[in-house]
Amino acid sequence: xxxxxxxxxxxxxxxxxxxxxxxxxxxxxxxxxxxxxxxxxxxxxxxxxxxxxxxxxxxxxxxxxxxxxxxxxxxxxxxxxxxxxxxxxxxxxxxxxxxxxxxxxxxxxxxxxxxxxxxxxxxxxxxxxxxxxxxxxxxxxxxxxxxxxxxxxxxxxxxxxxxxxxxxxxxxxxxxxxxxxxxxxxxxxxxxxxxxxxxxxxxxxxxxxxxxxxxxxxxxxxxxxxxxxxxxxxxxxxxxxxxxxxxxxxxxxxxxxxxxxxxxxxxxxxxxxxxxxxxxxxxxxxxxxxxxxxxxxxxxxxxxxxxxxxxxxxxxxxxxxxxxxxxxxxxxxxxxxxxxxxxxxxxxxxxxxxxxxxxxxxxxxxxxxxxxxxxxxxxxxxxxxxxxx
Numbered sequence: 001x002x003x004x005x006x007x008x009x010x011x012x013x014x015x016x017x018x019x020x021x022x023x024x025x026x027x028x029x030x031x032x033x034x035x036x037x038x039x040x041x042x043x044x045x046x047x048x049x050x051x052x053x054x055x056x057x058x059x060x061x062x063x064x065x066x067x068x069x070x071x072x073x074x075x076x077x078x079x080x081x082x083x084x085x086x087x088x089x090x091x092x093x094x095x096x097x098x099x100x101x102x103x104x105x106x107x108x109x110x111x112x113x114x115x116x117x118x119x120x121x122x123x124x125x126x127x128x129x130x131x132x133x134x135x136x137x138x139x140x141x142x143x144x145x146x147x148x149x150x151x152x153x154x155x156x157x158x159x160x161x162x163x164x165x166x167x168x169x170x171x172x173x174x175x176x177x178x179x180x181x182x183x184x185x186x187x188x189x190x191x192x193x194x195x196x197x198x199x200x201x202x203x204x205x206x207x208x209x210x211x212x213x214x215x216x217x218x219x220x221x222x223x224x225x226x227x228x229x230x231x232x233x234x235x236x237x238x239x240x241x242x243x244x245x246x247x248x249x250x251x252x253x254x255x256x257x258x259x260x261x262x263x264x265x266x267x268x269x270x271x272x273x274x275x276x277x278x279x280x281x282x283x284x285x286x287x288x289x290x291x292x293x294x295x296x297x298x299x300x301x302x303x304x305x306x307x308x309x310x311x312x313x314x315x316x317x318x319x320x321x322x323x324x325x326x327x328x329x330x331x332x333x334x335x336x337x338x339x340x341x342x343x344x345x346x347x348x349x350x351x352x353x354x355x356x357x358x359x360x361x362x363x364x365x366x367x368x369x370x371x372x373x374x375x376x377x378x379x380x381x382x383x384x385x386x387x388x389x
Contacts, residue, residue, distance in 0.1 A: 008037060010362070012388040034078035040103055041273075042071045042096065052092045056083065073100075080104065105364075106325035112367070113295045114247035116203055116223035119163065121327055121366040124357075124380035127163040127205065128156030128373045129333060132187045133170045133179075149191045150198065157202055160377035164199075165226055165369055166191055166217075167207030171304070173261040173336075184213050189220055196221025205249065209257060211236040218244045224295075228260060228304065229253055230282035235289065242290030249329055250282045252301035260304050271310045272317045275300055280324055297327040297367060308340035315356070318363035329367035332356035354379035362387065 006013045011032035018028035045053070050066055053073075057064045060082055062075035073080070084101035086094035111118040112125075119125050132149050153164055168187035169179040188206060195204055205224040206217035214225045214237050224247030231238040231250065241248045252275050254265035268274050279298050286296055300321060302311050315337070321328055332338065338352040339345065350372040357368045357376045361383045370376040 008035065010387045011036065015388075034076060034081075036077045037074065038077055038080055038104070039072060039074035040080075040100060042073060043069065045069050045071060045096075048092055049096060052090050053096070056089060056093065077104065103320075103323045105319065105322035108364075109294075109325070109327045109366075111294075112247060112297050112327045113292065114203055114205075114223035115218060115245050116221075119203055119247075119367070123384060124361060124377070125163060125367045126161045126373055126377055126380070127165050127329070127367055127369040128153070128159070128161035129369060129371050130156065130164050130166045130191070131170070132166060132168055132191055146190050146194060150194055153191075153195050153199065153202075156373050157199060159373035161202075161373045163203040163205060163367070164195065165205045165207050166195070166222070167226075168213070169208065169257075171228055171257075171260050178257050181210055181212050184208065184210065185216055188213065189216055192217050192220040192222055205247070209233050209237065211240050215240045215244070218246050223247060224249065226299075227251065228301070229257070230279070231285060231289070232282070233257060235285070238286050238289035238291060241286075241295075245292075245295070247295045247297065248286055248291050249297045249299055250279065250286060251299035251304065251331075252279050252282070254278075254305035262305070263307055265305045266307050266310060268306075268310060271306065271314050272320050275314060276320055276323065279321065283324060283326065293326070297329045298324060299329045299331060299369075302330060302332050303335040303337055308337040311335070311337040312341070315359070315363075318360060318365060322364045327367060328360075328365045329369060330357070330360045330365045331369035332360065333370040333372075350375050358383040 006017060014032040014035060015028045018031060019025060050071060053071060054064060054066065057073065060079050062073060062079055065072040080100065084097050084104060086097040089097045110122055111120055130149060130153055156164060166188050168184040192204055204222045205226045206214060206222040207226045208214050209227055209229050211234050225237060225241050226249040227237060228251045230252065253260045259265060283296060287293055298321060300314055300318060302315060333353045334346050334349040338349045338356060342352045344352065353370055353372065354375040358379050361380055368376055
């Protein structure tokens with residue numbers, strides 16, 4: 001007799017075991033997903049709900065810890081799925097069952113739709129950062145001229161980027177003035193026009209919060225809009241994205257354009273729960289504006305309106321965002337929370353960025369916005385090979 005532990009942090013071990021016993025690959029994948037362990041923190045529960053929940057979870061084989069008005073519920077996805085059926089549970093538990101159903105991770109999304117074709121997500125999609133600004137926190141002023149910007153774009157693509165994110169307005173900490181629309185347009189439009197002509201295979205995204213800039217960029221050849229406010233500050237940008245059939249990246253942040261990278265609004269009772277809730281609202285607003293759900297990717301906004309400690313907590317719990325059912329984009333590149341963890345300054349954070357990308361991949365992220373594409377690509381290639389994704 002032999003007993004071999006199976007690590008369940010990824011489905012690879014269980015899928016391979018079932019396959020070795022002759023199971024069909026699709027059936028093995030479904031079974032592995034059903035056995036995946038999950039846990040939920042439930043709050044604002046009345047005593048009657050807690051009592052009914054304890055009785056039911058025992059019969060379902062779920063683990064539960066309870067206190068005054070709260071519970072922690074844990075078990076396999078399949079058993080939690082049995083609980084998340086409001087029509088089968090006692091009436092007092094029906095609202096909770098509905099909420100648990102909404103919180104269960106969605107099936108992985110295989111592609112992100114943009115105006116220039118889909119981005120495949122069965123592998124890491126690397127987005128190279130191209131800041132055509134004089135004051136970005138890491139590379140401000142290096143790629144202001146058209147020739148320098150095109151050369152950097154070519155280097156990013158050769159290093160393995162499939163997407164290029166072009167930005168004409170910095171969101172660095174300490175900014176005191178917003179960039180006028182005409183200045184931002186003058187910075188980004190010649191670059192987008194030239195890159196669309198030279199590199200038609202690349203997916204270009206415009207990093208902007210302005211509807212006028214977004215529209216002009218899409219007309220010049222951009223395929224998606226990356227809005228660091230998730231359309232909070234200018235809802236008209238969502239309508240532009242919908243009209244052009246473009247992709248949209250909705251990032252979590254709080255406050256005005258000059259406050260995004262500050263700690264002014266970094267006040268959370270539960271940073272994970274609040275980010276999930278606020279991104280859900282942003283997603284609903286985007287679809288209400290006419291953007292197709294499969295054209296939306298979500299960004300947790302690492303370092304934006306969050307302290308390093310809050311960012312690390314959110315990063316560890318990135319998997320919680322899978323409940324929203326959209327592809328997850330992360331932008332850890334050279335951020336302050338990496339400096340807090342490593343002690344390195346901005347110029348020495350590319351290795352830490354690559355490590356962060358690997359951890360984000362394991363937590364469900366599929367699009368990675370980085371400065372050093374080569375380092376991230378190599379690290380993610382190893383992560384993909386190990387997890388068997």
